[in-house]
Each structure stands twice: as structure tokens, then as C-alpha cells.
Amino acid sequence: QVQLVESGGGLVQPGGSLRLSCAASGRTFSSYTMGWFRQAPGKEDEFVVGISGSGASTDYADSVKGRFTISRDNDKKMVFLQMNSLKPEDTAVYYCAAGVRSGITTSKYGYSVWGQGTQVTVSS
Numbered sequence: 001q002v003q004l005v006e007s008g009g010g011l012v013q014p015g016g017s018l019r020l021s022c023a024a025s026g027r028t029f030s031s032y033t034m035g036w037f038r039q040a041p042g043k044e045d046e047f048v049v050g051i052s053g054s055g056a057s058t059d060y061a062d063s064v065k066g067r068f069t070i071s072r073d074n075d076k077k078m079v080f081l082q083m084n085s086l087k088p089e090d091t092a093v094y095y096c097a098a099g100v101r102s103g104i105t106t107s108k109y110g111y112s113v114w115g116q117g118t119q120v121t122v123s124s
Contacts, residue, residue, distance in 0.1 A: 004023070005116065006022050018083045033050060046061065092120060
């Protein structure tokens, strides 16, 4: 089973950018659909974006379309989330997740492996 470790979070001013990384272990990384979720204080988990095993398909939440970009490098077993034009409402703990089902799902129940999370704070 794959294991996930996120990095790249931090404090950034509104309008700024951050790049999150998710490093995976395991031999079958390319077979996993990968997703990023986030949880803000006092709020439920929110789907941010997903990417298929091959990287050919992606699905973005409306709140991040045009600002965030997901990518993956299966050779390096990495997933990246480039976040531009950050807003205070993007402040949350961001989690990388892996799922074995075919196709991207926006439901957290479609992902069986989770990282520990990385804090992103957007504030002036």
C-alpha cells in the first residue's frame, strides 16, 4: 500500500503562490487516483482537485479553477499542487490522498490512503 507525505505549506500573502508536494512510497503509485483535499477550522473536508493515475484527467473544485494546477510524476512518485492567486479563504490544512478506484471522485470516501496534512495560511 502506498504511503503519502505532504510538504510545501506555509504562510503567504493574498495573491501569492505556493507549491505543495506529495511524496509517495510503494510500487504501484501509477495505479492510484490522487487527490488533494483541505479542511479549514470549523469546516468539513473539501475536495480541491483530483488527477487520474496516468495524469491524463483532472477534476477541479469550482473554487480553485483557474488558480490551482495539479500534476504528477509517476517516475518520481510525486504529486504537486501549484496554487496561485491565493485568497484568505484558501487557508486550511491540505491533505494528499490516494484511491484505487477507477476515475476521479470528489468524495473523501473514494480515497483510502491519506497524508498527515500541511498547513497553508493566506494572510497579510
